[in-house]
Amino acid sequence: MVTQANAGCRRGPGVPPRQRHARPGAKRKSAYPYTLYAPAAVIYVVIFLVPTVMAFYFALTRWTLFDSTFVGLDNFRDFLAEQNLRIGFQNTVIYAVVTSGLKVVLGLLLGVLLTSKLRLRGFLRSVVFFPVLVSTVAVGITFSALLRPDTGLVNKVLAVVGINGADWLGDATTALLSVALVDVWKGVGLATVIYIAGIMSIPRDYYQAVAVDGGTAWHRFRHVTLPLSWPATYSMIILSFIGGLRSFDLIWTMTRGGPGFTSDTIASIIYKQYQAGFFGLSTAGNVLLFVIVTAIAVPLNYVLGKRQVAL
Template sequence: MSTTAIAAPPRRRRGHRSHYPLWFYLPAGVVYGVLFIAPTIASFYFAFTRWNMTGTEFIGFENFALFFSEPYLFQGLVNTFIYGVLTSGLKVVLGLFLAVFLTSQIIARGYLRSVVFFPTLVSTVGVGITFTVLMDPGDGLINQALAVFGVDGPGWLTDPGLALISVALVDVWKGVGLATLIYIAGVVAIPQEYFEAARVDGATAAQRLRHITLPLMRPATATVIVLSLIGGLRSFDLIWAMTQGGPGFTSDVVASVIFKQYQAGFWGLSSAGNVVLFLIVAAFMIPLYWKLNRKEVDR
Protein backbone atom coordinates (compact mmCIF):
# COMPACT_ATOMS: atom_id res chain seq x y z
CA MET A 1 0.00 0.00 0.00
CA SER A 2 1.30 3.45 -0.89
CA THR A 3 2.10 5.65 2.03
CA THR A 4 1.74 8.74 -0.07
CA ALA A 5 -0.55 11.11 1.73
CA ILE A 6 -3.74 11.95 -0.09
CA ALA A 7 -4.33 15.66 -0.22
CA ALA A 8 -7.38 16.60 1.79
CA PRO A 9 -9.95 18.84 0.14
CA PRO A 10 -9.65 22.46 1.14
CA ARG A 11 -11.79 23.36 4.09
CA ARG A 12 -14.29 26.12 3.84
CA ARG A 13 -13.64 29.10 5.95
CA ARG A 14 -15.62 29.08 9.16
CA GLY A 15 -18.73 31.20 8.86
CA HIS A 16 -18.70 31.19 5.06
CA ARG A 17 -22.10 30.33 3.61
CA SER A 18 -22.96 29.62 0.03
CA HIS A 19 -25.37 32.00 -1.66
CA TYR A 20 -26.50 29.29 -4.06
CA PRO A 21 -29.85 28.57 -2.26
CA LEU A 22 -30.77 32.25 -2.47
CA TRP A 23 -31.02 32.01 -6.26
CA PHE A 24 -34.13 29.86 -5.84
CA TYR A 25 -35.90 32.87 -4.33
CA LEU A 26 -35.16 35.00 -7.38
CA PRO A 27 -38.15 33.99 -9.60
CA ALA A 28 -40.64 34.51 -6.78
CA GLY A 29 -38.93 37.75 -5.84
CA VAL A 30 -39.15 39.08 -9.40
CA VAL A 31 -42.85 38.20 -9.67
CA TYR A 32 -43.57 39.76 -6.25
CA GLY A 33 -41.63 42.90 -7.15
CA VAL A 34 -43.31 43.35 -10.53
CA LEU A 35 -46.87 42.56 -9.40
CA PHE A 36 -46.87 44.09 -5.91
CA ILE A 37 -43.93 46.32 -4.97
CA ALA A 38 -43.73 48.27 -8.23
CA PRO A 39 -47.52 48.96 -8.45
CA THR A 40 -47.57 49.97 -4.77
CA ILE A 41 -44.77 52.50 -5.26
CA ALA A 42 -46.43 53.79 -8.45
CA SER A 43 -49.76 54.15 -6.64
CA PHE A 44 -48.13 56.23 -3.90
CA TYR A 45 -46.58 58.46 -6.56
CA PHE A 46 -49.73 58.92 -8.65
CA ALA A 47 -51.74 59.70 -5.50
CA PHE A 48 -49.98 63.08 -5.42
CA THR A 49 -50.65 63.87 -9.08
CA ARG A 50 -53.42 64.69 -11.49
CA TRP A 51 -52.76 62.20 -14.25
CA ASN A 52 -54.14 60.60 -17.36
CA MET A 53 -52.75 58.75 -20.36
CA THR A 54 -51.08 61.88 -21.72
CA GLY A 55 -49.19 63.13 -18.66
CA THR A 56 -49.04 63.90 -14.97
CA GLU A 57 -49.18 67.06 -12.86
CA PHE A 58 -47.97 67.12 -9.27
CA ILE A 59 -50.66 68.60 -7.00
CA GLY A 60 -49.53 67.54 -3.52
CA PHE A 61 -52.21 66.49 -1.04
CA GLU A 62 -55.13 67.83 -3.07
CA ASN A 63 -56.32 64.35 -4.00
CA PHE A 64 -56.38 63.29 -0.36
CA ALA A 65 -58.36 66.38 0.61
CA LEU A 66 -60.88 65.65 -2.14
CA PHE A 67 -61.07 62.00 -1.15
CA PHE A 68 -61.87 62.77 2.48
CA SER A 69 -64.52 65.25 1.36
CA GLU A 70 -66.36 62.47 -0.50
CA PRO A 71 -69.96 62.64 0.89
CA TYR A 72 -70.44 58.87 1.17
CA LEU A 73 -66.93 58.03 2.39
CA PHE A 74 -67.94 57.77 6.05
CA GLN A 75 -70.74 55.34 5.23
CA GLY A 76 -68.29 53.37 3.09
CA LEU A 77 -65.86 53.17 6.02
CA VAL A 78 -68.59 51.98 8.38
CA ASN A 79 -69.79 49.40 5.86
CA THR A 80 -66.20 48.23 5.31
CA PHE A 81 -65.66 47.47 8.99
CA ILE A 82 -69.12 45.91 9.39
CA TYR A 83 -68.47 43.69 6.38
CA GLY A 84 -64.96 42.74 7.52
CA VAL A 85 -65.93 41.93 11.12
CA LEU A 86 -69.09 40.04 10.12
CA THR A 87 -67.44 37.88 7.47
CA SER A 88 -64.33 37.11 9.52
CA GLY A 89 -66.33 36.29 12.65
CA LEU A 90 -68.61 33.88 10.81
CA LYS A 91 -65.68 32.25 9.03
CA VAL A 92 -63.93 31.64 12.36
CA VAL A 93 -67.00 30.12 14.02
CA LEU A 94 -68.24 28.07 11.06
CA GLY A 95 -64.74 27.04 10.00
CA LEU A 96 -63.99 25.73 13.49
CA PHE A 97 -67.29 23.85 13.69
CA LEU A 98 -66.85 22.29 10.24
CA ALA A 99 -63.22 21.35 10.95
CA VAL A 100 -64.16 19.53 14.16
CA PHE A 101 -67.00 17.79 12.36
CA LEU A 102 -64.90 16.82 9.33
CA THR A 103 -62.08 15.38 11.46
CA SER A 104 -64.43 13.12 13.39
CA GLN A 105 -65.22 9.53 12.44
CA ILE A 106 -67.95 10.11 9.87
CA ILE A 107 -68.84 8.47 6.57
CA ALA A 108 -67.55 10.10 3.35
CA ARG A 109 -65.30 12.45 5.29
CA GLY A 110 -63.00 13.11 2.33
CA TYR A 111 -65.91 13.84 0.00
CA LEU A 112 -67.49 16.28 2.45
CA ARG A 113 -64.18 18.11 2.82
CA SER A 114 -64.05 18.54 -0.95
CA VAL A 115 -67.63 19.85 -1.00
CA VAL A 116 -66.88 22.42 1.70
CA PHE A 117 -63.69 23.61 -0.01
CA PHE A 118 -65.07 23.70 -3.57
CA PRO A 119 -66.69 27.20 -3.40
CA THR A 120 -63.26 28.66 -2.66
CA LEU A 121 -62.11 27.60 -6.13
CA VAL A 122 -65.03 29.20 -7.99
CA SER A 123 -64.71 32.63 -9.58
CA THR A 124 -65.87 35.39 -7.24
CA VAL A 125 -67.64 37.24 -10.05
CA GLY A 126 -69.35 34.00 -11.10
CA VAL A 127 -70.53 33.43 -7.54
CA GLY A 128 -71.82 37.00 -7.37
CA ILE A 129 -73.80 36.71 -10.59
CA THR A 130 -75.22 33.33 -9.57
CA PHE A 131 -76.42 34.54 -6.17
CA THR A 132 -77.79 37.74 -7.69
CA VAL A 133 -80.15 35.52 -9.70
CA LEU A 134 -80.90 33.26 -6.74
CA MET A 135 -81.68 36.23 -4.47
CA ASP A 136 -83.97 38.00 -6.92
CA PRO A 137 -87.01 39.07 -4.84
CA GLY A 138 -89.52 37.99 -7.48
CA ASP A 139 -88.14 35.08 -9.47
CA GLY A 140 -85.22 34.02 -7.28
CA LEU A 141 -85.02 30.39 -6.23
CA ILE A 142 -84.46 31.29 -2.57
CA ASN A 143 -87.69 33.27 -2.23
CA GLN A 144 -89.58 30.68 -4.26
CA ALA A 145 -88.40 28.00 -1.84
CA LEU A 146 -89.51 30.15 1.10
CA ALA A 147 -92.89 30.67 -0.53
CA VAL A 148 -93.49 26.91 -0.48
CA PHE A 149 -93.47 27.15 3.33
CA GLY A 150 -95.68 30.23 3.31
CA VAL A 151 -92.83 32.66 4.03
CA ASP A 152 -92.70 35.93 2.11
CA GLY A 153 -89.04 36.27 1.19
CA PRO A 154 -87.39 39.69 1.56
CA GLY A 155 -85.59 41.73 -1.05
CA TRP A 156 -82.15 40.36 -0.29
CA LEU A 157 -80.30 42.80 -2.52
CA THR A 158 -82.94 45.51 -2.93
CA ASP A 159 -83.67 46.18 0.74
CA PRO A 160 -81.19 48.85 2.00
CA GLY A 161 -81.04 47.14 5.39
CA LEU A 162 -80.28 43.68 3.98
CA ALA A 163 -78.09 44.25 0.92
CA LEU A 164 -74.71 44.42 2.71
CA ILE A 165 -75.55 41.51 5.02
CA SER A 166 -76.73 39.38 2.09
CA VAL A 167 -73.45 39.92 0.25
CA ALA A 168 -71.53 39.16 3.45
CA LEU A 169 -73.34 35.83 3.82
CA VAL A 170 -72.43 34.91 0.24
CA ASP A 171 -68.81 35.85 1.02
CA VAL A 172 -68.88 33.53 4.03
CA TRP A 173 -70.31 30.69 1.93
CA LYS A 174 -67.51 31.13 -0.58
CA GLY A 175 -64.63 31.64 1.86
CA VAL A 176 -65.42 29.36 4.79
CA GLY A 177 -63.79 26.44 2.97
CA LEU A 178 -60.33 27.98 3.31
CA ALA A 179 -60.90 28.66 7.01
CA THR A 180 -62.06 25.07 7.44
CA LEU A 181 -58.95 23.76 5.68
CA ILE A 182 -56.68 25.76 7.99
CA TYR A 183 -58.56 24.51 11.05
CA ILE A 184 -58.42 20.91 9.81
CA ALA A 185 -54.65 21.21 9.55
CA GLY A 186 -54.61 22.53 13.12
CA VAL A 187 -56.76 19.69 14.45
CA VAL A 188 -54.72 17.01 12.67
CA ALA A 189 -51.51 18.46 14.13
CA ILE A 190 -52.71 17.96 17.72
CA PRO A 191 -51.14 14.78 19.20
CA GLN A 192 -53.79 12.13 19.73
CA GLU A 193 -52.24 11.20 23.08
CA TYR A 194 -53.89 14.28 24.58
CA PHE A 195 -57.35 13.12 23.57
CA GLU A 196 -56.68 9.56 24.68
CA ALA A 197 -55.51 10.73 28.10
CA ALA A 198 -58.59 12.94 28.40
CA ARG A 199 -60.88 10.01 27.56
CA VAL A 200 -59.16 7.88 30.21
CA ASP A 201 -59.80 10.67 32.74
CA GLY A 202 -63.47 10.67 31.77
CA ALA A 203 -63.58 13.97 29.84
CA THR A 204 -66.60 14.48 27.63
CA ALA A 205 -66.44 15.56 24.00
CA ALA A 206 -67.34 19.13 24.98
CA GLN A 207 -64.60 19.18 27.62
CA ARG A 208 -62.02 17.86 25.14
CA LEU A 209 -63.05 20.56 22.68
CA ARG A 210 -62.81 23.31 25.29
CA HIS A 211 -59.62 22.29 27.08
CA ILE A 212 -57.60 20.62 24.29
CA THR A 213 -58.80 21.50 20.79
CA LEU A 214 -59.50 25.20 21.20
CA PRO A 215 -56.30 26.15 23.10
CA LEU A 216 -54.04 24.17 20.78
CA MET A 217 -55.68 25.63 17.66
CA ARG A 218 -54.93 29.20 18.66
CA PRO A 219 -52.28 29.60 15.89
CA ALA A 220 -54.83 28.42 13.31
CA THR A 221 -57.42 30.81 14.73
CA ALA A 222 -54.97 33.71 14.48
CA THR A 223 -54.27 32.84 10.85
CA VAL A 224 -57.96 32.64 9.96
CA ILE A 225 -58.71 35.95 11.70
CA VAL A 226 -55.89 37.78 9.93
CA LEU A 227 -56.60 36.39 6.45
CA SER A 228 -60.37 36.81 6.62
CA LEU A 229 -60.17 40.33 8.07
CA ILE A 230 -57.73 41.49 5.41
CA GLY A 231 -59.97 39.98 2.73
CA GLY A 232 -63.08 41.55 4.25
CA LEU A 233 -61.61 45.04 4.60
CA ARG A 234 -60.33 44.95 1.01
CA SER A 235 -63.43 43.30 -0.45
CA PHE A 236 -64.71 44.73 -3.71
CA ASP A 237 -65.37 42.18 -6.47
CA LEU A 238 -68.25 40.32 -4.82
CA ILE A 239 -69.96 43.51 -3.67
CA TRP A 240 -69.63 45.07 -7.10
CA ALA A 241 -70.89 41.95 -8.87
CA MET A 242 -73.98 41.72 -6.67
CA THR A 243 -75.04 45.27 -5.76
CA GLN A 244 -72.52 47.77 -7.22
CA GLY A 245 -72.80 49.55 -3.89
CA GLY A 246 -76.59 49.82 -4.03
CA PRO A 247 -79.39 50.21 -3.48
CA GLY A 248 -78.30 53.82 -3.44
CA PHE A 249 -75.05 53.83 -1.49
CA THR A 250 -76.13 51.51 1.30
CA SER A 251 -73.71 48.68 0.48
CA ASP A 252 -70.81 50.84 -0.65
CA VAL A 253 -67.43 50.03 0.88
CA VAL A 254 -64.21 52.01 0.56
CA ALA A 255 -63.04 49.93 -2.41
CA SER A 256 -66.28 50.52 -4.35
CA VAL A 257 -66.10 54.27 -3.64
CA ILE A 258 -62.57 54.24 -5.07
CA PHE A 259 -63.70 52.34 -8.16
CA LYS A 260 -66.52 54.79 -8.82
CA GLN A 261 -63.99 57.62 -8.75
CA TYR A 262 -61.84 55.72 -11.22
CA GLN A 263 -64.87 55.16 -13.48
CA ALA A 264 -65.54 58.91 -13.44
CA GLY A 265 -62.02 59.57 -14.74
CA PHE A 266 -60.48 60.84 -11.49
CA TRP A 267 -57.47 58.54 -11.66
CA GLY A 268 -55.26 60.48 -9.28
CA LEU A 269 -58.12 60.69 -6.79
CA SER A 270 -58.70 56.94 -6.97
CA SER A 271 -54.96 56.35 -6.48
CA ALA A 272 -55.13 58.46 -3.31
CA GLY A 273 -58.08 56.37 -2.19
CA ASN A 274 -56.08 53.19 -2.72
CA VAL A 275 -53.27 54.59 -0.59
CA VAL A 276 -55.75 55.48 2.16
CA LEU A 277 -57.28 52.00 2.04
CA PHE A 278 -53.82 50.42 2.20
CA LEU A 279 -52.92 52.52 5.25
CA ILE A 280 -56.24 51.76 6.97
CA VAL A 281 -55.82 48.02 6.53
CA ALA A 282 -52.18 48.17 7.63
CA ALA A 283 -52.96 50.33 10.68
CA PHE A 284 -55.70 47.93 11.72
CA MET A 285 -54.03 44.61 10.93
CA ILE A 286 -50.41 45.11 12.04
CA PRO A 287 -51.28 45.70 15.74
CA LEU A 288 -53.84 42.88 15.63
CA TYR A 289 -51.32 40.49 14.07
CA TRP A 290 -48.71 41.48 16.67
CA LYS A 291 -51.19 41.00 19.52
CA LEU A 292 -52.36 37.59 18.32
CA ASN A 293 -48.82 36.33 17.88
CA ARG A 294 -47.76 37.77 21.21
CA LYS A 295 -50.47 35.75 22.93
CA GLU A 296 -49.15 32.60 21.26
CA VAL A 297 -45.60 33.36 22.46
CA ASP A 298 -46.78 34.16 25.98
CA ARG A 299 -48.40 30.75 26.22
Protein backbone atom coordinates in the same frame (compact mmCIF):
# COMPACT_ATOMS: atom_id res chain seq x y z
CA MET B 1 10.69 15.43 13.81
CA VAL B 2 12.25 18.89 13.81
CA THR B 3 10.79 19.66 10.40
CA GLN B 4 7.29 18.74 11.57
CA ALA B 5 7.68 20.85 14.70
CA ASN B 6 8.85 23.87 12.72
CA ALA B 7 5.90 23.47 10.34
CA GLY B 8 3.60 23.39 13.33
CA CYS B 9 5.16 26.60 14.68
CA ARG B 10 4.66 28.36 11.34
CA ARG B 11 0.97 27.53 11.39
CA GLY B 12 0.63 29.00 14.87
CA PRO B 13 -0.38 27.24 18.09
CA GLY B 14 -3.78 25.61 18.17
CA VAL B 15 -4.57 26.15 14.45
CA PRO B 16 -5.61 22.97 12.58
CA PRO B 17 -3.64 22.36 9.38
CA ARG B 18 -6.71 22.56 7.08
CA GLN B 19 -8.45 25.54 8.68
CA ARG B 20 -6.86 28.24 6.54
CA HIS B 21 -7.65 26.34 3.36
CA ALA B 22 -11.35 25.99 4.38
CA ARG B 23 -12.02 29.71 4.89
CA PRO B 24 -12.29 30.84 1.24
CA GLY B 25 -14.53 27.90 0.42
CA ALA B 26 -16.73 28.68 3.44
CA LYS B 27 -17.27 32.23 2.19
CA ARG B 28 -18.33 30.99 -1.23
CA LYS B 29 -20.66 28.47 0.35
CA SER B 30 -22.30 31.03 2.66
CA ALA B 31 -23.24 33.19 -0.32
CA TYR B 32 -24.81 30.29 -2.20
CA PRO B 33 -28.26 30.24 -0.49
CA TYR B 34 -28.84 33.90 -1.31
CA THR B 35 -28.73 33.14 -5.03
CA LEU B 36 -31.82 30.97 -4.53
CA TYR B 37 -33.70 33.99 -3.20
CA ALA B 38 -32.93 36.08 -6.27
CA PRO B 39 -35.85 34.98 -8.53
CA ALA B 40 -38.40 35.53 -5.75
CA ALA B 41 -36.81 38.86 -4.87
CA VAL B 42 -36.98 40.06 -8.48
CA ILE B 43 -40.64 39.05 -8.77
CA TYR B 44 -41.44 40.75 -5.45
CA VAL B 45 -39.75 43.98 -6.49
CA VAL B 46 -41.33 44.09 -9.96
CA ILE B 47 -44.86 43.04 -8.97
CA PHE B 48 -45.17 44.64 -5.52
CA LEU B 49 -42.58 47.27 -4.66
CA VAL B 50 -42.44 49.11 -7.99
CA PRO B 51 -46.26 49.41 -8.38
CA THR B 52 -46.55 50.49 -4.74
CA VAL B 53 -44.01 53.28 -5.15
CA MET B 54 -45.67 54.35 -8.42
CA ALA B 55 -49.08 54.39 -6.73
CA PHE B 56 -47.77 56.67 -3.98
CA TYR B 57 -46.40 59.01 -6.65
CA PHE B 58 -49.49 59.04 -8.88
CA ALA B 59 -51.68 59.64 -5.83
CA LEU B 60 -50.04 63.09 -5.75
CA THR B 61 -50.93 63.86 -9.37
CA ARG B 62 -53.85 64.28 -11.72
CA TRP B 63 -52.96 61.83 -14.43
CA THR B 64 -54.20 60.26 -17.59
CA LEU B 65 -52.68 57.58 -19.79
CA PHE B 66 -50.39 60.11 -21.48
CA ASP B 67 -49.58 62.86 -18.95
CA SER B 68 -49.71 63.82 -15.28
CA THR B 69 -49.78 67.04 -13.25
CA PHE B 70 -48.43 67.21 -9.72
CA VAL B 71 -51.10 68.46 -7.29
CA GLY B 72 -49.63 67.48 -3.92
CA LEU B 73 -52.14 66.36 -1.30
CA ASP B 74 -55.21 67.69 -3.13
CA ASN B 75 -56.33 64.19 -4.13
CA PHE B 76 -56.23 63.00 -0.53
CA ARG B 77 -58.22 66.02 0.67
CA ASP B 78 -60.82 65.53 -2.05
CA PHE B 79 -61.15 61.82 -1.36
CA LEU B 80 -61.52 62.36 2.39
CA ALA B 81 -64.20 64.96 1.62
CA GLU B 82 -66.23 62.36 -0.33
CA GLN B 83 -69.75 62.47 1.14
CA ASN B 84 -70.18 58.69 1.10
CA LEU B 85 -66.78 57.88 2.62
CA ARG B 86 -68.09 57.66 6.18
CA ILE B 87 -70.76 55.15 5.12
CA GLY B 88 -68.18 53.27 3.05
CA PHE B 89 -65.73 53.01 5.95
CA GLN B 90 -68.48 51.88 8.31
CA ASN B 91 -69.69 49.25 5.85
CA THR B 92 -66.13 48.05 5.25
CA VAL B 93 -65.51 47.43 8.96
CA ILE B 94 -68.91 45.77 9.46
CA TYR B 95 -68.39 43.57 6.42
CA ALA B 96 -64.91 42.52 7.56
CA VAL B 97 -66.03 41.74 11.12
CA VAL B 98 -69.12 39.75 10.06
CA THR B 99 -67.40 37.71 7.35
CA SER B 100 -64.24 36.96 9.34
CA GLY B 101 -66.16 36.10 12.51
CA LEU B 102 -68.55 33.71 10.77
CA LYS B 103 -65.76 32.07 8.76
CA VAL B 104 -63.79 31.40 11.94
CA VAL B 105 -66.75 30.01 13.90
CA LEU B 106 -68.22 27.92 11.08
CA GLY B 107 -64.80 26.79 9.90
CA LEU B 108 -63.95 25.55 13.39
CA LEU B 109 -67.25 23.69 13.78
CA LEU B 110 -67.00 22.11 10.33
CA GLY B 111 -63.35 21.26 10.97
CA VAL B 112 -64.30 19.39 14.15
CA LEU B 113 -67.15 17.62 12.35
CA LEU B 114 -65.06 16.61 9.35
CA THR B 115 -62.22 15.21 11.48
CA SER B 116 -64.61 12.95 13.38
CA LYS B 117 -65.45 9.38 12.38
CA LEU B 118 -67.93 9.97 9.58
CA ARG B 119 -68.45 7.53 6.73
CA LEU B 120 -68.86 10.31 4.15
CA ARG B 121 -66.10 12.43 5.61
CA GLY B 122 -64.06 12.66 2.38
CA PHE B 123 -67.11 13.49 0.26
CA LEU B 124 -68.30 16.16 2.68
CA ARG B 125 -64.87 17.77 2.69
CA SER B 126 -65.04 18.07 -1.08
CA VAL B 127 -68.54 19.55 -0.93
CA VAL B 128 -67.52 22.15 1.67
CA PHE B 129 -64.42 23.17 -0.27
CA PHE B 130 -66.12 23.31 -3.69
CA PRO B 131 -67.36 26.97 -3.42
CA VAL B 132 -63.77 28.13 -2.97
CA LEU B 133 -62.98 26.91 -6.48
CA VAL B 134 -65.85 28.80 -8.12
CA SER B 135 -65.25 32.26 -9.59
CA THR B 136 -66.35 35.08 -7.29
CA VAL B 137 -68.08 36.86 -10.17
CA ALA B 138 -69.98 33.67 -11.04
CA VAL B 139 -71.03 33.30 -7.41
CA GLY B 140 -72.23 36.90 -7.33
CA ILE B 141 -74.29 36.55 -10.52
CA THR B 142 -75.80 33.26 -9.35
CA PHE B 143 -76.84 34.55 -5.95
CA SER B 144 -78.16 37.77 -7.47
CA ALA B 145 -80.60 35.59 -9.39
CA LEU B 146 -81.41 33.42 -6.38
CA LEU B 147 -82.14 36.43 -4.17
CA ARG B 148 -84.47 38.28 -6.56
CA PRO B 149 -87.66 39.30 -4.73
CA ASP B 150 -90.16 37.92 -7.29
CA THR B 151 -88.46 35.13 -9.21
CA GLY B 152 -85.63 34.14 -6.86
CA LEU B 153 -85.49 30.60 -5.53
CA VAL B 154 -84.88 31.77 -1.95
CA ASN B 155 -88.15 33.66 -1.69
CA LYS B 156 -90.03 30.87 -3.45
CA VAL B 157 -88.80 28.38 -0.85
CA LEU B 158 -89.74 30.78 1.96
CA ALA B 159 -93.21 31.23 0.43
CA VAL B 160 -93.77 27.47 0.61
CA VAL B 161 -93.43 27.60 4.41
CA GLY B 162 -95.54 30.76 4.67
CA ILE B 163 -92.79 33.37 4.99
CA ASN B 164 -92.78 36.52 2.87
CA GLY B 165 -89.24 36.96 1.58
CA ALA B 166 -87.58 40.36 1.53
CA ASP B 167 -85.94 42.21 -1.31
CA TRP B 168 -82.59 40.97 -0.09
CA LEU B 169 -80.37 43.06 -2.37
CA GLY B 170 -82.75 45.97 -2.93
CA ASP B 171 -83.42 46.80 0.72
CA ALA B 172 -80.91 49.04 2.47
CA THR B 173 -81.22 47.06 5.71
CA THR B 174 -80.43 43.65 4.18
CA ALA B 175 -78.21 44.33 1.15
CA LEU B 176 -74.82 44.41 2.87
CA LEU B 177 -75.64 41.50 5.18
CA SER B 178 -76.85 39.40 2.23
CA VAL B 179 -73.58 39.94 0.37
CA ALA B 180 -71.63 39.15 3.55
CA LEU B 181 -73.43 35.83 3.99
CA VAL B 182 -72.70 34.89 0.39
CA ASP B 183 -69.04 35.74 1.03
CA VAL B 184 -69.10 33.44 4.07
CA TRP B 185 -70.65 30.64 2.01
CA LYS B 186 -67.88 30.97 -0.56
CA GLY B 187 -64.97 31.30 1.88
CA VAL B 188 -65.86 28.94 4.73
CA GLY B 189 -64.41 25.99 2.80
CA LEU B 190 -60.89 27.44 3.01
CA ALA B 191 -61.35 28.07 6.73
CA THR B 192 -62.51 24.48 7.17
CA VAL B 193 -59.44 23.08 5.39
CA ILE B 194 -57.13 25.17 7.57
CA TYR B 195 -58.90 23.98 10.71
CA ILE B 196 -58.81 20.35 9.55
CA ALA B 197 -55.04 20.63 9.16
CA GLY B 198 -54.71 22.29 12.56
CA ILE B 199 -56.89 19.75 14.37
CA MET B 200 -55.20 16.76 12.75
CA SER B 201 -51.81 18.06 13.90
CA ILE B 202 -52.88 17.89 17.57
CA PRO B 203 -51.28 14.82 19.24
CA ARG B 204 -53.80 12.10 20.07
CA ASP B 205 -52.27 11.73 23.53
CA TYR B 206 -54.18 14.80 24.74
CA TYR B 207 -57.51 13.32 23.75
CA GLN B 208 -56.60 10.02 25.36
CA ALA B 209 -55.74 11.83 28.59
CA VAL B 210 -59.15 13.52 28.62
CA ALA B 211 -60.83 10.15 27.98
CA VAL B 212 -58.93 8.56 30.86
CA ASP B 213 -60.15 11.34 33.15
CA GLY B 214 -63.74 10.65 32.09
CA GLY B 215 -64.11 13.74 29.90
CA THR B 216 -66.93 14.12 27.40
CA ALA B 217 -66.82 15.35 23.82
CA TRP B 218 -67.40 18.88 25.12
CA HIS B 219 -64.37 18.59 27.41
CA ARG B 220 -62.23 17.38 24.51
CA PHE B 221 -63.35 20.36 22.44
CA ARG B 222 -63.08 22.91 25.25
CA HIS B 223 -59.76 21.87 26.75
CA VAL B 224 -57.89 20.34 23.79
CA THR B 225 -59.24 21.23 20.35
CA LEU B 226 -60.10 24.89 20.97
CA PRO B 227 -56.82 26.02 22.58
CA LEU B 228 -54.48 23.83 20.50
CA SER B 229 -56.08 24.88 17.21
CA TRP B 230 -55.24 28.51 17.95
CA PRO B 231 -52.60 28.71 15.17
CA ALA B 232 -55.36 27.94 12.65
CA THR B 233 -57.66 30.48 14.30
CA TYR B 234 -54.89 33.07 14.23
CA SER B 235 -54.28 32.50 10.53
CA MET B 236 -57.97 32.62 9.64
CA ILE B 237 -58.63 35.84 11.57
CA ILE B 238 -55.78 37.63 9.81
CA LEU B 239 -56.56 36.31 6.33
CA SER B 240 -60.33 36.74 6.44
CA PHE B 241 -60.25 40.15 8.13
CA ILE B 242 -57.79 41.58 5.61
CA GLY B 243 -59.83 40.04 2.80
CA GLY B 244 -63.00 41.61 4.21
CA LEU B 245 -61.42 45.06 4.38
CA ARG B 246 -60.36 44.79 0.74
CA SER B 247 -63.51 43.09 -0.57
CA PHE B 248 -64.85 44.49 -3.82
CA ASP B 249 -65.74 41.96 -6.51
CA LEU B 250 -68.66 40.25 -4.75
CA ILE B 251 -70.16 43.54 -3.56
CA TRP B 252 -69.87 45.10 -7.00
CA THR B 253 -71.32 42.06 -8.76
CA MET B 254 -74.35 41.77 -6.47
CA THR B 255 -75.29 45.35 -5.47
CA ARG B 256 -72.85 47.83 -7.09
CA GLY B 257 -72.88 49.59 -3.73
CA GLY B 258 -76.65 50.01 -3.77
CA PRO B 259 -79.39 50.59 -3.16
CA GLY B 260 -78.12 54.13 -3.34
CA PHE B 261 -74.84 54.08 -1.45
CA THR B 262 -75.99 51.90 1.46
CA SER B 263 -73.74 48.91 0.69
CA ASP B 264 -70.75 50.86 -0.59
CA THR B 265 -67.34 49.96 0.79
CA ILE B 266 -64.10 51.88 0.42
CA ALA B 267 -63.09 49.65 -2.49
CA SER B 268 -66.35 50.26 -4.38
CA ILE B 269 -66.08 54.02 -3.82
CA ILE B 270 -62.57 53.91 -5.27
CA TYR B 271 -63.82 52.00 -8.31
CA LYS B 272 -66.59 54.54 -8.89
CA GLN B 273 -63.92 57.25 -8.99
CA TYR B 274 -62.06 55.24 -11.62
CA GLN B 275 -65.24 54.91 -13.65
CA ALA B 276 -65.78 58.67 -13.50
CA GLY B 277 -62.28 59.28 -14.86
CA PHE B 278 -60.76 60.68 -11.67
CA PHE B 279 -57.67 58.48 -11.82
CA GLY B 280 -55.51 60.48 -9.43
CA LEU B 281 -58.33 60.70 -6.91
CA SER B 282 -58.97 56.96 -7.04
CA THR B 283 -55.24 56.24 -6.74
CA ALA B 284 -55.18 58.36 -3.58
CA GLY B 285 -58.10 56.27 -2.32
CA ASN B 286 -56.14 53.09 -2.99
CA VAL B 287 -53.20 54.47 -1.02
CA LEU B 288 -55.51 55.37 1.87
CA LEU B 289 -57.05 51.89 1.78
CA PHE B 290 -53.54 50.40 1.89
CA VAL B 291 -52.71 52.56 4.92
CA ILE B 292 -55.98 51.65 6.67
CA VAL B 293 -55.52 47.91 6.12
CA THR B 294 -51.91 48.12 7.31
CA ALA B 295 -52.86 50.20 10.37
CA ILE B 296 -55.45 47.59 11.37
CA ALA B 297 -53.69 44.39 10.33
CA VAL B 298 -50.25 45.05 11.84
CA PRO B 299 -51.44 45.67 15.45
CA LEU B 300 -53.95 42.82 15.12
CA ASN B 301 -51.21 40.49 13.94
CA TYR B 302 -48.98 41.61 16.84
CA VAL B 303 -51.68 41.06 19.48
CA LEU B 304 -52.76 37.66 18.13
CA GLY B 305 -49.12 36.63 17.63
CA LYS B 306 -48.32 37.36 21.28
CA ARG B 307 -51.22 35.19 22.36
CA GLN B 308 -49.99 32.40 20.10
CA VAL B 309 -46.53 32.57 21.68
CA ALA B 310 -48.10 32.55 25.16
CA LEU B 311 -50.06 29.41 24.32
